[in-house]
Amino acid sequence: MNWLSIVILVILAGCILNGFRKGMVRTLAAMMSLVVSLVLVSLVNPYVATFLEEKTTVYEVTETKCREAFQSIAEKQTENVQQEFMQKMGVPENFSNTLRIGDEFTESAVAPLAESTAHLIVNGLAFVITFVLLSILLRIAVGLLDGLFRLPVLSMVNRLAGGAIGAVQGLVILWVFFLIVFLIWNTEIGAQALAMIQENLVINWLYNCNPFVNILLK
Numbered sequence: 001m002n003w004l005s006i007v008i009l010v011i012l013a014g015c016i017l018n019g020f021r022k023g024m025v026r027t028l029a030a031m032m033s034l035v036v037s038l039v040l041v042s043l044v045n046p047y048v049a050t051f052l053e054e055k056t057t058v059y060e061v062t063e064t065k066c067r068e069a070f071q072s073i074a075e076k077q078t079e080n081v082q083q084e085f086m087q088k089m090g091v092p093e094n095f096s097n098t099l100r101i102g103d104e105f106t107e108s109a110v111a112p113l114a115e116s117t118a119h120l121i122v123n124g125l126a127f128v129i130t131f132v133l134l135s136i137l138l139r140i141a142v143g144l145l146d147g148l149f150r151l152p153v154l155s156m157v158n159r160l161a162g163g164a165i166g167a168v169q170g171l172v173i174l175w176v177f178f179l180i181v182f183l184i185w186n187t188e189i190g191a192q193a194l195a196m197i198q199e200n201l202v203i204n205w206l207y208n209c210n211p212f213v214n215i216l217l218k
Contacts, residue, residue, distance in 0.1 A: 002196045002200075004193060004197065005196065005197075005200045011174060012170040012171070012174065013170075015166040015173070016163045016167045016170065020159050020160070020162055020163035037134050037135055040134050041127060041130045044130050045123070048126040048129060049122055049123045049126035052122050052126055053119075053122055058125065059118055059119075059122050062118040062121050062122060063114050064114075066114040066117045066121075067110060067111065067114035070113050070117075071110045175210045175212050176212065178207045178210045178212075179210060179212045181193045181194055182210070182213050
């Protein structure tokens with residue numbers, strides 16, 4: 001057995017033992033919580049952003065601060081560099097054709113910039129708030145489930161299922177590594193890794209059953 005086979009077996013055993021130690025609930029939660037959080041955030045975030053804009057003063061305060069900051073920058077621009085300023089700030093071309101130097105410039109060009117920037121900031125704030133709240137709720141739910149599965153009758157089932165999920169997690173890690181080996185097989189490092197993989201029947205079988213490679217070849 002070569003050193004690569006030992007490393008692969010250690011990774012698999014480590015994932016299985018870690019899953020057995022944590023149990024199914026916490027192991028599965030570790031794999032899925034981030035994905036679930038991001039999916040839920042994408043669904044809930046627009047409503048949170050709308051609430052912040054319509055029911056609070058967050059947007060008005062942010063838009064005012066942005067307007068003041070952009071206007072301060074615009075007023076410092078000289079007549080010769082205002083066009084360059086508009087380009088840097090992303091002012092649409094139709095604005096560039098109608099804006100004039102002075103107050104008309106600052107009012108017409110700065111206003112849409114301040115509004116769009118304020119919307120962006122509020123959306124970002126809503127994302128953070130939503131993500132934090134959902135993460136807390138998911139942790140509470142996982143804690144309740146984990147407590148339930150700590151009951152004597154379900155404890156061993158939880159640990160065995162956790163070990164099985166850990167094994168799946170370990171396989172995913174190995175298949176990602178095998179995919180890299182498959183992609184660099186014609187290099188010296190790739191050829192050496194492939195040769196060591198083929199020395200072990202079980203590891204070679206896992207290499208040939210890599211679903212990521214099958215997806216890549218379709």
